Amino acid sequence: MNRSYGLLSPRGQAVMWAALALLVFTAFPFAWMATTALKPSREIFVTPPSFWPTHVTLDNVGRLFVETRFLTYFRNSLTVSFATVGLTLLVSVPAAYSLTRFRFHAREKIAGLILFTYMFAPIMIIIPFYVAMRFLGLTNTHVGLILAYTAFCLPFNLWLLRTFFQTIPLEIEEAALIDGSRLQAVIYVVLPLALPGVVATGIFTFILAWNDYIFARVLLSADELKTLPVGIADLYNASVVDWGMIMAAGLLVIAPVAAVFVFIQKFLVAGWGSGGVKG
Amino acid sequence: MPGMGSGAFRLPEPVIGMLMLLPAVLLLLLLTLYPVLYGIWISFFNKHSFFPQQTFIGFDNYIFLLRDPEFWAAVWRGIVYALFTIVLQIMLGVATALLLNELFPGRSILRAIVIFPYVVPTVVAVIIWKWLLDSQFGLINYLIEKAGLVDQSISFMGKDWIMVSLIIVSVWQFFPFVVIGVLARLQTVPEELYEAAKVDGANAWQRFIHVTLPQLQSVLFVIVLLRSIWMFTKFDTPWLMIQGGGAETYIRTLPIYTYMRTFAYYEAGLGSAMAVVMFIALAGAATLYFRIWRREEHL
Numbered sequence: 237m238n239r240s241y242g243l244l245s246p247r248g249q250a251v252m253w254a255a256l257a258l259l260v261f262t263a264f265p266f267a268w269m270a271t272t273a274l275k276p277s278r279e280i281f282v283t284p285p286s287f288w289p290t291h292v293t294l295d296n297v298g299r300l301f302v303e304t305r306f307l308t309y310f311r312n313s314l315t316v317s318f319a320t321v322g323l324t325l326l327v328s329v330p331a332a333y334s335l336t337r338f339r340f341h342a343r344e345k346i347a348g349l350i351l352f353t354y355m356f357a358p359i360m361i362i363i364p365f366y367v368a369m370r371f372l373g374l375t376n377t378h379v380g381l382i383l384a385y386t387a388f389c390l391p392f393n394l395w396l397l398r399t400f401f402q403t404i405p406l407e408i409e410e411a412a413l414i415d416g417s418r419l420q421a422v423i424y425v426v427l428p429l430a431l432p433g434v435v436a437t438g439i440f441t442f443i444l445a446w447n448d449y450i451f452a453r454v455l456l457s458a459d460e461l462k463t464l465p466v467g468i469a470d471l472y473n474a475s476v477v478d479w480g481m482i483m484a485a486g487l488l489v490i491a492p493v494a495a496v497f498v499f500i501q502k503f504l505v506a507g508w509g510s511g512g513v514k515g
Numbered sequence: 516m517p518g519m520g521s522g523a524f525r526l527p528e529p530v531i532g533m534l535m536l537l538p539a540v541l542l543l544l545l546l547t548l549y550p551v552l553y554g555i556w557i558s559f560f561n562k563h564s565f566f567p568q569q570t571f572i573g574f575d576n577y578i579f580l581l582r583d584p585e586f587w588a589a590v591w592r593g594i595v596y597a598l599f600t601i602v603l604q605i606m607l608g609v610a611t612a613l614l615l616n617e618l619f620p621g622r623s624i625l626r627a628i629v630i631f632p633y634v635v636p637t638v639v640a641v642i643i644w645k646w647l648l649d650s651q652f653g654l655i656n657y658l659i660e661k662a663g664l665v666d667q668s669i670s671f672m673g674k675d676w677i678m679v680s681l682i683i684v685s686v687w688q689f690f691p692f693v694v695i696g697v698l699a700r701l702q703t704v705p706e707e708l709y710e711a712a713k714v715d716g717a718n719a720w721q722r723f724i725h726v727t728l729p730q731l732q733s734v735l736f737v738i739v740l741l742r743s744i745w746m747f748t749k750f751d752t753p754w755l756m757i758q759g760g761g762a763e764t765y766i767r768t769l770p771i772y773t774y775m776r777t778f779a780y781y782e783a784g785l786g787s788a789m790a791v792v793m794f795i796a797l798a799g800a801a802t803l804y805f806r807i808w809r810r811e812e813h814l
Contacts, residue, residue: 358750390547449636472758
């Protein structure tokens with residue numbers, strides 16, 4: 237329901253005040269992180285605190301790059317996240333296509349199994365997963381971590397892609413099938429239509445892998461292999477908390493998420509329709 | 516319909532379908548279902564987390580848990596945490612969705628901003644709030660002291676407040692999930708229903724109770740179920756709150772206790788038993804969810 241009314245009516249004013257309160261609640265913490273990251277130390281701990289830095293500095297970012305392994309963590313996070321996206325899409329695109337286009341025995345049972353595994357929280361599988369990875373010699377490797385994220389993302393991926401494939405009318409594909417093989421129909425007709433959905437699914441996967449803490453914490457112990465969330469948590473655990481540097485780290489970690497978020501936020505509703513991103 | 520290849524030999528369509536599905540199903544079986552089954556298996560052993568030694572002990576891990584006061588305390592803390600965060604998320608989420616369904620300037624930008632906390636890493640959400648709630652230099656302590664609400668700064672990570680702080684962070688981080696779901700549903704509520712209610716003389720509150728709420732019933736049911744599962748098994752938010760000197764025992768929920776037993780005391784068998792208990796409790800909920808989803812899809 238989209239009702240419009242004058243902005244100066246009591247109702248309009250109430251809406252604007254509520255919107256303002258909501259904006260402060262959700263956005264202010266981020267803004268406070270950003271301005272803290274740009275303040276020199278003496279300004280961070282001053283009373284009364286001021287919102288805007290009087291001397292904008294990149295000192296905190298500099299220390300983060302020089303004194304910590306932030307850039308290594310960043311590279312690790314990128315490697316692991318992109319590899320996870322690649323692997324999950326490679327297996328889930330054909331699978332989702334199959335679930336919507338072919339009729340075969342046990343199809344519905346498999347769909348049910350997928351939805352069932354979607355319920356699993358990391359803490360419920362992490363212990364046996366860790367023991368199994370240790371047995372296979374995959375702890376302390378990025379391969380083990382990528383497999384963990386694939387397991388974690390796959391159910392949601394399949395479900396989301398399934399909804400996208402369901403929206404592509406069969407008639408379009410059948411028309412293409414008359415002229416050529418199914419493979420051609422898929423490559424030239426179905427995939428271009430499904431591309432936005434595939435990209436959105438890839439981005440969701442990227443965000444899940446980029447944000448994860450528990451799998452990386454448990455599976456990796458070597459410092460040079462750590463991903464960003466674990467690396468930052470360890471910065472915080474240092475004896476003296478360097479707030480400026482930590483806020484700078486936080487800002488840089490959410491930068492890639494913020495960049496892709498603009499693109500995917502309209503897909504979030506579609507993602508919700510298929511069960512919602514885990515979190 | 517023609518098959519995949521153009522040669523004389525063609526695989527039957529159902530076989531192609533199953534082959535395309537196979538890698539995904541194999542990965543799911545190997546990486547999710549197998550660990551769960553293996554976890555059930557090792558819950559019957561006295562098993563070290565790192566070394567391969569294990570002794571079969573039957574139900575001893577489960578019997579230990581039944582008698583372990585810390586286990587029950589963790590269950591209780593988890594229920595308190597899940598209950599408060601879910602109720603607050605729903606209230607805030609529904610109110611926000613109703614607001615974002617109104618027409619006002621800047622609405623689409625605000626919609627995006629509101630969802631943003633949900634997509635940032637938990638570690639970022641936690642450090643932001645730890646900084647805001649810091650007992651010495653935190654902005655919130657400065658503001659409430661200046662407003663004269665307190666005489667002394669509050670130790671938000673101390674034993675009296677850490678659960679409250681954890682709930683605040685969690686609600687902030689996860690209420691957008693409710694907003695997305697409810698907003699999606701609100702957009703499909705026919706305008707005529709409101710017009711009819713207006714003609715009947717219903718005020719805004721009555722329209723919410725008698726028109727909006729019944730329409731939201733099914734989506735809220737699903738949200739409560741999913742959020743219950745995910746809040747009850749939430750590990751990283753409470754765990755990261757504890758880091759750097761939080762009053763650890765006061766927010767030691769079941770996932771934290773499971774992690775501690777496994778990776779600090781190296782009791783993988785006992786840890787697995789706790790994971791199994793969580794799994795059984797939540798499998799019931801998942802079954803229920805599945806039934807609801809099926810009913811929805813068949814409508």
